Amino acid sequence: GAGVSQSPRYKVAKRGQDVALRCDPISGHVSLFWYQQALGQGPEFLTYFQNEAQLDKSGLPSDRFFAERPEGSVSTLKIQRTQQEDSAVYLCASSWTGGEYEQYFGPGTRLTVT
């Protein structure tokens, strides 16, 4: 079946612009995660949803970052007033709940802020 998809794959934004990044998880996956991966680094956790409920947003770096999953499926990560330090690859992952903990990752969106 289809895996996790993300769009756009590449996004260039001018500093100060708002951006929206989309994630389509695997159908039926209850849990959805967002990670930020800076160049040459491992992914860092941003936020976690179970269905439509955002249960953990402790990794969001500032109040300019906002994520939603209104119907428990597709999720959007929004970054307001982008800054150069926001340049990174944003990865989305989804999983079943049930204790196996395996997360399936999308290809990521590479955001470049100029």
Added chain:
Amino acid sequence: AQSVTQLDSQVPVFEEAPVELRCNYSSSVSVYLFWYVQYPNQGLQLLLKYLSGSTLVKGINGFEAEFNKSQTSFHLRKPSVHISDTAEYFCARGSARQLTFGSGTQLTVLP
């Protein structure tokens, strides 16, 4: 806080040679450990995972890892690498809520 350390940022190895990628984690009562591989411009793919049970875990593409509680390690091994194994490898620990990743090891397989 939970942490994962990958000591080697780059590991070059010749084709058909064995390889070990090292991973150490901060001690905890319970621990769930993973190895992921990332090819250029792609997302992460799970190689293997340790949740409980046997300390030797076998994964895809001929990789295996051994959970060592006393040394707080979870090193990844392959007895004979191929050119196609060239990629970034990430060790991670976590739960159903989030994964904490190491900084990654770039494995380069040389002909």
